[in-house]
Amino acid sequence: MRGPSSPQNWFVNRLQRLRTSSGSPTQAQLLAYDENKVLTRSSLSDLLAGKFTKPPPWERVAAYATACVRAAHDGQIDLSSEEELARLRADHATLTDLFETAVREVRAPAARPSGSRPRPATYRLPPRNINFTGRDAALRELRQRLVSGNDGAMQVVHGLGGVGKTQLAVEYAYLYRSKYRFVGFVDAEDPDLVASQFASLGRELGLAEVSSDQVIPRVYGKLLDLGPWLIIFDNGERPGTLMHALPSGDLGTKGHIIVTTRLRGWSSRAGVIDLDVFTRPEAVELLARRVCGMTTEVADRIAEHLGDLPLALEQAAGYMDYNQTAPEEYLPLLTSRLEDMIALGELADRPTVVVATLWQLSVRRLELQQPQAMRLLELCALLAPEPIPLDLFSGGTETLIAAAADPVAWDTTVGALAGLGLARRGASSLVLHRLVQAAIRAAMPDDVRTDARVRLCRALLAAVPHDVHGDPNARSRWQELLPHALVVTKDEPPTECAAETATLLRLASAFLLSIGDHQVALPLCERALAIDESLEQREAEIGFDLITLAQIHRDRGAPERARPMAERALSLHESCLPANSPVIATDLATLARIRHLLGDHEAAVPLAERALRIDEAAYGPDDPYVSFDLIALASVHLDLGDHAVAVPLISRALRIREASYAPDHLYIGYALLLKARAVHALNDPTAADLARRGALILNTRLGGTHPKTEDAFALANSLLNATTAKGTARSSRSARLAPHTT
Numbered sequence: 001m002r003g004p005s006s007p008q009n010w011f012v013n014r015l016q017r018l019r020t021s022s023g024s025p026t027q028a029q030l031l032a033y034d035e036n037k038v039l040t041r042s043s044l045s046d047l048l049a050g051k052f053t054k055p056p057p058w059e060r061v062a063a064y065a066t067a068c069v070r071a072a073h074d075g076q077i078d079l080s081s082e083e084e085l086a087r088l089r090a091d092h093a094t095l096t097d098l099f100e101t102a103v104r105e106v107r108a109p110a111a112r113p114s115g116s117r118p119r120p121a122t123y124r125l126p127p128r129n130i131n132f133t134g135r136d137a138a139l140r141e142l143r144q145r146l147v148s149g150n151d152g153a154m155q156v157v158h159g160l161g162g163v164g165k166t167q168l169a170v171e172y173a174y175l176y177r178s179k180y181r182f183v184g185f186v187d188a189e190d191p192d193l194v195a196s197q198f199a200s201l202g203r204e205l206g207l208a209e210v211s212s213d214q215v216i217p218r219v220y221g222k223l224l225d226l227g228p229w230l231i232i233f234d235n236g237e238r239p240g241t242l243m244h245a246l247p248s249g250d251l252g253t254k255g256h257i258i259v260t261t262r263l264r265g266w267s268s269r270a271g272v273i274d275l276d277v278f279t280r281p282e283a284v285e286l287l288a289r290r291v292c293g294m295t296t297e298v299a300d301r302i303a304e305h306l307g308d309l310p311l312a313l314e315q316a317a318g319y320m321d322y323n324q325t326a327p328e329e330y331l332p333l334l335t336s337r338l339e340d341m342i343a344l345g346e347l348a349d350r351p352t353v354v355v356a357t358l359w360q361l362s363v364r365r366l367e368l369q370q371p372q373a374m375r376l377l378e379l380c381a382l383l384a385p386e387p388i389p390l391d392l393f394s395g396g397t398e399t400l401i402a403a404a405a406d407p408v409a410w411d412t413t414v415g416a417l418a419g420l421g422l423a424r425r426g427a428s429s430l431v432l433h434r435l436v437q438a439a440i441r442a443a444m445p446d447d448v449r450t451d452a453r454v455r456l457c458r459a460l461l462a463a464v465p466h467d468v469h470g471d472p473n474a475r476s477r478w479q480e481l482l483p484h485a486l487v488v489t490k491d492e493p494p495t496e497c498a499a500e501t502a503t504l505l506r507l508a509s510a511f512l513l514s515i516g517d518h519q520v521a522l523p524l525c526e527r528a529l530a531i532d533e534s535l536e537q538r539e540a541e542i543g544f545d546l547i548t549l550a551q552i553h554r555d556r557g558a559p560e561r562a563r564p565m566a567e568r569a570l571s572l573h574e575s576c577l578p579a580n581s582p583v584i585a586t587d588l589a590t591l592a593r594i595r596h597l598l599g600d601h602e603a604a605v606p607l608a609e610r611a612l613r614i615d616e617a618a619y620g621p622d623d624p625y626v627s628f629d630l631i632a633l634a635s636v637h638l639d640l641g642d643h644a645v646a647v648p649l650i651s652r653a654l655r656i657r658e659a660s661y662a663p664d665h666l667y668i669g670y671a672l673l674l675k676a677r678a679v680h681a682l683n684d685p686t687a688a689d690l691a692r693r694g695a696l697i698l699n700t701r702l703g704g705t706h707p708k709t710e711d712a713f714a715l716a717n718s719l720l721n722a723t724t725a726k727g728t729a730r731s732s733r734s735a736r737l738a739p740h741t742t
Contacts, residue, residue, distance in 0.1 A: 227254025
């Protein structure tokens, strides 16, 4: 039938009415599915008639079909099933048959018994999220788990507030709605109100008035006749608070149950799916879909600041949409005012929900029931969104949390944050989402925040290794604590911990220097110096800051800037410390290398020799600090042409470092490269191999594009070619090294 009253024309006309009807409940869905007007009146007619030259967008066609027929049938017909979609993709003629059947039912509805109500397909199921993004794997896993169990299957979707647990459950309900004859949605946040919702559900199912203690089993009994069924309990509390609403015995057959919750403790009752934040591609896709003019680069940076939290991404999109803020203008607001921005923006379906207040209920519960856990949460909120070592709170001379003094109390305190979904607990660490931290910080009074920051600064100073060069565990410990030290010290320090802040900044700078990250190390040490110079009686500390700055400038290739700093540091320390102090030895060795780089070799030798004598007397002959003096002295002799003197000094330094550091430590790499230069001058054939080993270490630690790595490989290749030219068996072409060598 192709005339004016054909199903095709009925559908197209129905579509046009839905497009222009401002009060239509499906209008928003239609416009969202076809925001670019891909499916026009004529193109739809062509599709229905089978006239198309390339595969049509069947997903869009199916969405239109679903919306129109639902409107015509008051939700009693669902065309979103997988089977129908597959048929649409396979055979366009099915679409015409589909509408012919639909129109017949519209014009001649089936007779129903007088006085009876139509059985509802759903109960309080929220509208489908037209911007639902990603989660394909989670949806498949949820479906597989539900259908692989017995007749009665229950799954719990657990995750952080705002991670999209409810949206996942609702999307599952729509995606697999054709698999069920009934779908119900129950708000389970307040367990006392669940029974009243079941009473309302019972009335929808046609049950007569039932006593409150019988309404839940009666509803499940009624559902036995409607199987298969699905009930979603949204935002459930602990299992014990919801047990009265779950089916028991045979009442649970022929149905599936999904519980969404922030709380732990469900694994003994049901399977648990832990829902994480979006992957970065999912986050970028959502922002690009929702915000006009959003580029991939800006979306990636916004997602980074929001920690890929789905609710926060939607809120940000809502803010930009309402205020007509361009993405590139929104990004700096987010960067500089995160705690303010998480309170702004609106979700279309949940206008009262914002990230800033998302965790208020859990926080109130924590404050009332476990105040020590609340104190822990406040401290964690001021740290980085990286794993926080738990021994930070108990490892110092003064514990940050009183509960940390008792193992049981400490375990329950930490467990409270994980149990309420406010943190993720590892074997020896806690991780808070960056927006949980921002929300907690925003709610903290100024005096509470200042006190917490002072205590954290002192705790971090006690926890980080001060001996960056001599402590074999320094690198691993600093790597886990550095992000937190940088966050705690990033703002102007409170007066109470200004000195500690300066020291922590300088130590962080020294560690970064030791791993070759001069770019980050420099501003940290400059801040440390500025703070120390603003305080009284900090001469020795000012000297420490200056010598560290001198070392940074020296390694950055600016010895002329480093020299006055090193000389001032030496002068300060000689004025306030004993002449044989190892601190003075460090100043001397640093100045020796700087004078050497400036070409003043004669002045460098006595400085390095004096440093070596002080450190050997203070630490013994095999201490890592002695190796620095040996390297400084050897470098000078090497440039003076005294290769026979330099080689044993370097060899001794290398032995000390290989006994003190990990095999791939930068200090070993530097010593290998220096020794390669020295032995090559003595015609030692091992020079090329030494240089290769050193270059590979720098490649591992600094990366292939770092200038020092490139220089190291250039040296290795130069020595290799020189060896080849002298008639060795190696082929320089086949053995040539490059920074990407592994």
